[in-house]
Amino acid sequence: MHPAPSISGPLVAFLLAAAACPLAAQSPAARPHLAAFSDSVRRVSNPTALERGLEAVKADRSGGMSWRESRKGWIAYRIGELTEGRRWLDEAVRYFDEAIYRDSKWADPYVGLAETKLLLEQRGMVVKSSMHHRDGVYYEDAALEHLASALQHQPEYPAAVALLGRLLLDLDAPLFPQPLAKAIKASARHDANGPVPQLLLGRWLRKQGRLDQAAAAFRRYGELGGDGGLADLELARVLYLQGQGAAAVRTYLAGTARAGTLARTALRRDLTWFATDEELRRFDSLPPDSVGARVRQIWAERDAAALRPAGDRLQEHLRRWWQVQEKFRLVGRGKKARFGWGLSGTPQQLGGDALELGTWALFQPGSLPESDPRALGIDARGVIYMRHGEPEARASWHGTVEGQTPSSCFAANESWKYELPTGPIVLHFCASEALGTTAPTSLVSMLPLSADMIGARSALDPSFARLELDLRAYELAVHLKGRLASNRSGADFGPVAPRITQTIPQRAQQFGEASLALGLATDTHPLDYERDLEPTVQVYAVGHPSGSGRALVVFALPGERLHPETLQGRVVYPVRMRVTAVDTARGHTRTLDTLRYFAAQDTIRKGAYLYGTLELPLTPGSYYVRALFEQQKQRAAGAAGRPEVPVPGMPGRLTMSDLITGAAGSGLNWTHRGRRISLNPLDSYPSGSDVELYYEISGTEPDRRYRTSVELARTGGGAGQGKDRIALGFTDRATARELLVQRAIGLGQLLPGRYLLTVRIEENATGRQVVRERMINVRAER
Numbered sequence: 095m096h097p098a099p100s101i102s103g104p105l106v107a108f109l110l111a112a113a114a115c116p117l118a119a120q121s122p123a124a125r126p127h128l129a130a131f132s133d134s135v136r137r138v139s140n141p142t143a144l145e146r147g148l149e150a151v152k153a154d155r156s157g158g159m160s161w162r163e164s165r166k167g168w169i170a171y172r173i174g175e176l177t178e179g180r181r182w183l184d185e186a187v188r189y190f191d192e193a194i195y196r197d198s199k200w201a202d203p204y205v206g207l208a209e210t211k212l213l214l215e216q217r218g219m220v221v222k223s224s225m226h227h228r229d230g231v232y233y234e235d236a237a238l239e240h241l242a243s244a245l246q247h248q249p250e251y252p253a254a255v256a257l258l259g260r261l262l263l264d265l266d267a268p269l270f271p272q273p274l275a276k277a278i279k280a281s282a283r284h285d286a287n288g289p290v291p292q293l294l295l296g297r298w299l300r301k302q303g304r305l306d307q308a309a310a311a312f313r314r315y316g317e318l319g320g321d322g323g324l325a326d327l328e329l330a331r332v333l334y335l336q337g338q339g340a341a342a343v344r345t346y347l348a349g350t351a352r353a354g355t356l357a358r359t360a361l362r363r364d365l366t367w368f369a370t371d372e373e374l375r376r377f378d379s380l381p382p383d384s385v386g387a388r389v390r391q392i393w394a395e396r397d398a399a400a401l402r403p404a405g406d407r408l409q410e411h412l413r414r415w416w417q418v419q420e421k422f423r424l425v426g427r428g429k430k431a432r433f434g435w436g437l438s439g440t441p442q443q444l445g446g447d448a449l450e451l452g453t454w455a456l457f458q459p460g461s462l463p464e465s466d467p468r469a470l471g472i473d474a475r476g477v478i479y480m481r482h483g484e485p486e487a488r489a490s491w492h493g494t495v496e497g498q499t500p501s502s503c504f505a506a507n508e509s510w511k512y513e514l515p516t517g518p519i520v521l522h523f524c525a526s527e528a529l530g531t532t533a534p535t536s537l538v539s540m541l542p543l544s545a546d547m548i549g550a551r552s553a554l555d556p557s558f559a560r561l562e563l564d565l566r567a568y569e570l571a572v573h574l575k576g577r578l579a580s581n582r583s584g585a586d587f588g589p590v591a592p593r594i595t596q597t598i599p600q601r602a603q604q605f606g607e608a609s610l611a612l613g614l615a616t617d618t619h620p621l622d623y624e625r626d627l628e629p630t631v632q633v634y635a636v637g638h639p640s641g642s643g644r645a646l647v648v649f650a651l652p653g654e655r656l657h658p659e660t661l662q663g664r665v666v667y668p669v670r671m672r673v674t675a676v677d678t679a680r681g682h683t684r685t686l687d688t689l690r691y692f693a694a695q696d697t698i699r700k701g702a703y704l705y706g707t708l709e710l711p712l713t714p715g716s717y718y719v720r721a722l723f724e725q726q727k728q729r730a731a732g733a734a735g736r737p738e739v740p741v742p743g744m745p746g747r748l749t750m751s752d753l754i755t756g757a758a759g760s761g762l763n764w765t766h767r768g769r770r771i772s773l774n775p776l777d778s779y780p781s782g783s784d785v786e787l788y789y790e791i792s793g794t795e796p797d798r799r800y801r802t803s804v805e806l807a808r809t810g811g812g813a814g815q816g817k818d819r820i821a822l823g824f825t826d827r828a829t830a831r832e833l834l835v836q837r838a839i840g841l842g843q844l845l846p847g848r849y850l851l852t853v854r855i856e857e858n859a860t861g862r863q864v865v866r867e868r869m870i871n872v873r874a875e876r
Contacts, residue, residue, distance in 0.1 A: 164206060167190040167193060200248070201243075202251070226240070288318060296308045305336050321354040323351075323361070326349025340405065351386040400618075400620065423471055423473075424471055475508075477537075485510035490508040502526050507541065509541075520551070520609050524536055524541070635712070636741075638743050645717065665697060668692075669723055673719065678718055706775075715741055718737050750790065751790040751792075756774045781846060781872055782842065787851075798857060799826070804852070804853050808845065817844055817845055820844065848871055
């Protein structure tokens, strides 16, 4: 219910005064007055008052006809905004049509028509043709045509320029109709229109492959006062297409440091292709001056996780983005489809011991719910491609099944296989009414149980080959049943049930659901290698109040996984090693990249290892550390790391380094601060041996005593049985601001298993404490 009408004298006077303006009021000098009319009407929220104002405008015959009809259109449009249904919106269309008929070169009624038809589209109204609306044209498309007409006739018309930005600013790679593209070019010729037309022109030129002109338009957008960060983002995409990948990465990252509101929105949209919900929530909570650092950190973390050089993941993202825009854009009425992430397309007939196969083969797979704007304009293949890139393998099948009504999967289908760190996944795509019926546009968790369709996937995973055999057996049973039914001998051959056990289809369904969930929750850019070196890696961190901390990487590589070479008559093992550490709070990245030739008297036999250490200087903080080992000629590599590596060293606080464990006689030692520290590259200790322990305590006070408690406790199954715990304690007096501690812990008769080593330091005078833990592997004594 709207409030009781209260038509005021000033409102009627304003409408009459506006209606009395002569046609000459459409001159450039009078345009601010024209815009003021529609703006003032939009501020009125009482439909009845607006109706009375409309009657007043109708009754007044002064001024130009086009002027008067356009004003009537804006009043009817505003009433339509405030009321339900389409009556007043249809009236607005009629008024604006008449205004255009009276003066076809005036932009204002074209803008009014565009606004009205966008609202009709938003309300889902059935399309009606009219004076300036051809049959078969949807409201949204008609609105873009009207906007193009407005700008072609008056490229500097403020309301048209503003609507242009409102409609197209959020579309990274819009498919402009040709008339609108011409209108954008015309509008961009006038700097008075501001920066937005330049931005839209640059996007159109980029889509046409006119890259130098696109780059110039994006630069001009920034020069006219546009968001500098958005200008750099768009320019980075052009630079990548020009083959300047490194420059594209530099420009993109530089732009994050000067991102305004529009750039922040665009960067979030760009991150949404792959970022986790937690990453996006953190991004949304940032103050403006922290956006750039956070975006750079996200990309650095992706590089570190994939053990790639800095900027590599972003460059791959720019490649994927352009591929998706070219290959997986939605067309036709699906072009505005929005994606959610729920699983769909799963049959519900798995309750019994067996099922009728026809129910599965005829089931209609659904598309992802249209609720999430993260993939605007892109089909489901594009969503997956942005996360994982080119699939390892693809499979599809084209055909029909006799006696069945073809489902959307029979219209078009495709399956993609990816090798993730957690194992293989296979993702299925089918055509759908929601996203398009001529291509496999929608994700489904399960394909129809057609033997031919499933058989086409047999090379992707063994489960499809097994399922195909079951389906062929079923089809044979159906055929035999038909043959027996037509036998006229009268003999009773017994029933041949066309049924199939549920076990294999159920497993296929579960595999599909798990693949879909993983595919939408992860992103990958894996290194392309044929053989895993299977390294054993330990990462330790030590620090110092001066800020001179470091990460120590201890590694062991199995000899049988390595390939030897001969260099100057000696056996050597060339191994390229890269260590990457990402500061998880600030996004800074430190990298060590080196090639070592390990000399050996002979080839390393099976069961023996090549081992060593790497050091990476770090400042205090928390780091994500990963190490990569490669034999590039052999296309062999292996990686491992530690997601949270705390480097101590904050002055004034009691802190402790990692617990570095080793074994005397292991053959590997680390010289640090004048001490020889034993290491254990295989991280395994026989029962009855000693564990050499080293750690550093910072922030101690001279002459104060510090109580140390050390505990080894078995974890997992069997804990609490036999000898599964060691506890000991001792007290040290500090002589300086730090303590360097080396001790040996005898394992005695501890049972084999995994043990948690806990070291707790307490300052006797104040009760200040610090605790560190790590796992110890105890094996049976040999």
